[in-house]
Amino acid sequence: MNKHYSYSSALIVGMGLIGSSIARSLKENKIAEKVYALDNNEDIINTTNELKIVDDIKNNLNKFTIQFDIIFICTPLSAYKNIFDQLNNYVKQYTLMTDVGSTKVSVIEDYKSIVDNKHIAFLPAHPIAGLEKSGPEFGFAKLFGNRYCILTPISNEDKFIEKIASVWKSFGMTTEIMEASRHDRVLAMTSHIPQLIAYSVVGTATDLETQMKDEVIKYSAAGFRDFTRLAGSDPVMWRDIYAKNKEAVLEMLGRFSEDLLTFQKAIRNNDIQFLEEKFSKSKDIRKIIEEIGQAGSFDPTEKN
Amino acid sequence: MNKHYSYSSALIVGMGLIGSSIARSLKENKIAEKVYALDNNEDIINTTNELKIVDDIKNNLNKFTIQFDIIFICTPLSAYKNIFDQLNNYVKQYTLMTDVGSTKVSVIEDYKSIVDNKHIAFLPAHPIAGLEKSGPEFGFAKLFGNRYCILTPISNEDKFIEKIASVWKSFGMTTEIMEASRHDRVLAMTSHIPQLIAYSVVGTATDLETQMKDEVIKYSAAGFRDFTRLAGSDPVMWRDIYAKNKEAVLEMLGRFSEDLLTFQKAIRNNDIQFLEEKFSKSKDIRKIIEEIGQAGSFDPTEKN
Numbered sequence: 001m002n003k004h005y006s007y008s009s010a011l012i013v014g015m016g017l018i019g020s021s022i023a024r025s026l027k028e029n030k031i032a033e034k035v036y037a038l039d040n041n042e043d044i045i046n047t048t049n050e051l052k053i054v055d056d057i058k059n060n061l062n063k064f065t066i067q068f069d070i071i072f073i074c075t076p077l078s079a080y081k082n083i084f085d086q087l088n089n090y091v092k093q094y095t096l097m098t099d100v101g102s103t104k105v106s107v108i109e110d111y112k113s114i115v116d117n118k119h120i121a122f123l124p125a126h127p128i129a130g131l132e133k134s135g136p137e138f139g140f141a142k143l144f145g146n147r148y149c150i151l152t153p154i155s156n157e158d159k160f161i162e163k164i165a166s167v168w169k170s171f172g173m174t175t176e177i178m179e180a181s182r183h184d185r186v187l188a189m190t191s192h193i194p195q196l197i198a199y200s201v202v203g204t205a206t207d208l209e210t211q212m213k214d215e216v217i218k219y220s221a222a223g224f225r226d227f228t229r230l231a232g233s234d235p236v237m238w239r240d241i242y243a244k245n246k247e248a249v250l251e252m253l254g255r256f257s258e259d260l261l262t263f264q265k266a267i268r269n270n271d272i273q274f275l276e277e278k279f280s281k282s283k284d285i286r287k288i289i290e291e292i293g294q295a296g297s298f299d300p301t302e303k304n
Numbered sequence: 305m306n307k308h309y310s311y312s313s314a315l316i317v318g319m320g321l322i323g324s325s326i327a328r329s330l331k332e333n334k335i336a337e338k339v340y341a342l343d344n345n346e347d348i349i350n351t352t353n354e355l356k357i358v359d360d361i362k363n364n365l366n367k368f369t370i371q372f373d374i375i376f377i378c379t380p381l382s383a384y385k386n387i388f389d390q391l392n393n394y395v396k397q398y399t400l401m402t403d404v405g406s407t408k409v410s411v412i413e414d415y416k417s418i419v420d421n422k423h424i425a426f427l428p429a430h431p432i433a434g435l436e437k438s439g440p441e442f443g444f445a446k447l448f449g450n451r452y453c454i455l456t457p458i459s460n461e462d463k464f465i466e467k468i469a470s471v472w473k474s475f476g477m478t479t480e481i482m483e484a485s486r487h488d489r490v491l492a493m494t495s496h497i498p499q500l501i502a503y504s505v506v507g508t509a510t511d512l513e514t515q516m517k518d519e520v521i522k523y524s525a526a527g528f529r530d531f532t533r534l535a536g537s538d539p540v541m542w543r544d545i546y547a548k549n550k551e552a553v554l555e556m557l558g559r560f561s562e563d564l565l566t567f568q569k570a571i572r573n574n575d576i577q578f579l580e581e582k583f584s585k586s587k588d589i590r591k592i593i594e595e596i597g598q599a600g601s602f603d604p605t606e607k608n
Contacts, residue, residue, distance in 0.1 A: 128526045132590070147525055186519045189509050191526035197501055198527075200567050202586040204560045205493050215490045217589065221451055221598045222432050222495035223502075226530055229599070232590035235583035242571045242579055253568055256508045257561070263504050264557055267546045275546055279539035282506040285521065286436070286536035294525045295533070 005033040006167070007069035013083055014075035015039045015048050015057065016234065017131060018100050020139030022072050023053045025171040028141045036064065048136050061086045070167065073099035077240035080107060084114040097122040098164050102187060102237075104152040104180035106244035111154070121160040126150045126183065127173060132232035145172035146293060152180040188248035192241055193256055196249070198230035199238075309337040310471070311373035317387055318379035319343045319352050319361065320538065321435060322404050324443030326376050327357045329475040332445045340368065352440050365390045374471065377403035381544035384411060388418040401426040402468050406491060406541075408456040408484035410548035415458070425464040430454045430487065431477060436536040449476035450597060456484040492552035496545055497560055500553070502534035503542075 010032035012019045019037065026032040037057040039045055048057045058064060073083055080101065087097070097120055101107045107124050115122070129147040131138060149168040153161050156177075165175045178186075205216045205224060216224060242249055266274040289295050314336035316323045323341065330336040341361040343349055352361045362368060377387055384405065391401070401424050405411045411428050419426070433451040435442060453472040457465050460481075469479045482490075509520045509528060520528060546553055570578040593599050 128523050130526070148523055150523070182519075186516065186523060187526060189512065189516070190520050190523045190528040193508075194505055194527040194531050196567055196571075197505060197564070199583055199586050200564045201498055201501060201560060202589050203582055204497075204556070204563045206585070206589050207559075207563070208493065212490065212493075215486075216494050217592055218596070218598070219432050219452055219454070219490060219494045220593050221600065222434070222491060223498040223534060224494040225593055225599055226534060227498050228586070228590040228593050230527060230530060231583070231586035232594075233583075233587070235580050235587060238583050239576045239580040243574060243576050246571055246574075249571060250568065252508070253564075253571075255511075256505060257564065257568075259508045259511070260501070260504045260557075260561070263500055264554065264561075267550055267553060267557075270547060270550075272543045272547050276539050276543040278507055279503055279535070279537075279542050281510070282503050282532070282535035283537070283539060285506050285510050286532040288521055289524050289529055289532050290536075292522070294522070295529055296525065 005030050006170075007032045009034045009036065009066060009068045009070075011064075011068040011071045012037045012054070013039075013071065013073045014079070015044050015054075015136045016074060016237075017134050017136070017138050018127070018129075018143075019072065019074035020048065020051070020053060020136035021129075021141060021143040022074065022100075022139075022171075023136075024139060024141040025144060027053070029170045031167055031170055032070065036068065038064075044136060051136060053136070053139075061090050064090075067091065067093045068095055070096040070098070070164075073097070073101070076234075076237045077101050077103060077106060077244050078236075080110045081114060084111055087120065088115045088117045091117050091119045094119050095121065096160060096164055096167075098125045098167070100125065100127055102126060102191065102241050103244040104150075104183045108152070108154055108180050121158070121164075122154065123158065123161055123164040124152045124154065124180065125164070125168060126152070126187070127168065127171075129173075130233075132229050134234040134237070141171070144168075147173055149173040149175045150183050151175055151177050152183050153177065184245050185248045185251075188245055188252045192245055192249050193252045195230055195233070195238060196242070196253070197256070198227040201227045202231045309334050310474075311336045313338045313340065313370060313372045313374075315368075315372040315375045316341045316358070317343075317375065317377045318383070319348050319358075319440045320378060320541075321438050321440070321442050322431070322433075322447075323376065323378035324352065324355070324357060324440035325433075325445060325447045326378065326404075326443075326475075328443055328445040329448060331357070333474045335471055335474055336374065340370075340372065342368075348440060355440060357440070357443075365394055368394075371395065371397045372399055374400040374402070374468075377401070377405070380538075380541045381405050381407060381410060381548050382540075384414045385418060388415055391424065392419045392421045395421050395423045398423050399425065400464055400468050400471075402429045402471070404429065404431055406430060406495065406545045407548040408454075408487045412456070412458055412484050425462070425468075426458065427462065427465055427468040428456045428458065428484065429468070429472060430456070430491070431472065431475075433477075434537075436533050438538040438541070445475070448472075451477055453477040453479045454487050455479050455481050456487050457481065488549050489552045489555075492549055492556045496549055496553050497556045499534055499537070499542060500546070500557070501560070502531040505531045506535045
């Protein structure tokens with residue numbers, strides 16, 4: 001029963017929801033004996049200390065004196081260049097490195113433009129798992145269970161791909177290798193566009209005259225609340241995603257706007273058959289997502 | 305402990321998710337001693353019988369021989385005229401009547417154009433509660449707990465408003481009186497637009513080339529799945545809503561499209577400050593909805 005740890009030390013850069021979930025997973029699955037964290041936000045440092053989910057957390061990489069076996073980058077995308085630069089100087093021995101960034105072309109570009117340290121073995125990754133909450137207090141190890149982790153190797157020759165993939169697998173994830181540019185297009189559609197639309201709907205609804213706005217909030221259980229759930233996510237993380245995946249997002253947004261116009265036209269023209277057909281098709285898609293076990297579960301009642 | 309029933313008989317017209325939830329609520333809260341149902345779908349009749357949630361269910365109103373104390377109309381909106389016509393002929397004694405339709409101006413118009421039976425006391429209502437599932441097997445009494453029920457009286461002088469309101473309250477709902485046209489505008493924004501956008505996003509995503517489509521479904525946990533959840537609702541019910549609330553839907557859709565364009569422009573122009581500000585505002589709205597207890601709860605893991 002006394003399973004050995006795979007690694008003696010891990011560093012998590014950025015202790016938000018995902019970073020803290022990784023910290024918990026590393027401990028619970030006995031992947032790393034010691035888990036360290038780096039964050040520049042004092043509140044997050046205090047919360048992390050209170051939660052006792054890492055062995056130590058510092059606000060500056062150079063306050064550490066040890067080297068790490070594996071490093072997870074879990075910050076907003078706009079911080080990557082600076083972090084790559086710091087790690088490029090800090091790392092003195094062979095170190096596995098992976099990340100959780102929601103775009104992958106930009107991450108690889110940032111990496112290539114900065115890192116020339118031969119000790120670093122970097123496999124860009126994107127665990128498709130999350131929650132609209134931000135902050136270490138919301139993290140939990142099971143977040144990754146039964147979810148996919150997309151890996152976008154810088155070179156398919158990289159010898160360490162299997163090693164890092166097996167860490168993601170140990171969290172309960174299924175790994176898939178994909179080209180970075182394809183990842184960015186797929187995620188534009190599955191994640192970045194839904195999120196942008198959710199923000200936009202919330203904006204439209206709450207720009208209405210004051211009394212109307214109050215009523216929209218009050219009666220949000222009619223469907224609007226699902227959009228606000230997405231819109232509860234971290235603004236800085238999302239801001240960065242749109243800056244970094246601009247082309248794919250604009251392409252998919254264009255397609256969406258065209259499709260929405262066809263719905264608008266059908267409503268204007270009382271083409272209820274068109275609507276019913278389109279709605280039925282969507283219902284079928286939902287069924288598939290439930291069948292493959294990627295639907296999550298929604299409880300329409302309140303927990304408290 | 306032996307609470308008396310408020311009414312001796314109730315009829316539910318349309319045994320979908322909402323109708324079956326009302327049936328259960330009437331029994332659990334001891335509102336009606338006998339609960340009867342009417343539905344023209346054989347599968348729904350069989351399921352309802354298997355579930356044993358009503359005393360009797362028939363496929364034709366004229367197969368009943370008794371009169372009812374209270375009637376709930378829970379069908380798609382396109383069936384209302386026909387049902388009003390049948391009830392107009394059937395009802396022979398004082399009968400309370402309410403409905404659950406998602407638009408209210410059209411319901412009142414249909415009612416006024418058909419019903420002249422002085423025994424019928426009709427209070428149009430819209431319980432703001434639901435789930436993306438359809439069918440009597442998914443109903444449950446607690447669906448209405450802690451949710452609002454909007455009442456749009458045909459005349460504020462109607463003497464039976466409080467009587468019917470108290471039935472909705474007995475299900476755990478808070479009732480609010482609103483003008484029908486205002487209801488339709490508020491619901492266009494909180495319900496009909498989010499739903500239409502959800503359908504549209506699902507359509508866009510699944511119109512992509514085949515391989516891309518498979519990946520969009522596979523990685524739907526990234527946000528897309530939340531849109532498919534809404535899109536899992538009953539196509540006929542929704543088709544009817546857009547036909548009946550055309551003007552308000554088109555108005556709100558126009559506003560939404562304008563707002564989405566400002567996001568598109570901000571992304572194209574790298575205006576990340578605009579994005580961050582808008583995103584932060586949305587996060588605040590989400591917080592309010594959680595605070596007033598209308599958020600529901602989402603579990604990102606699978607139940608099975």
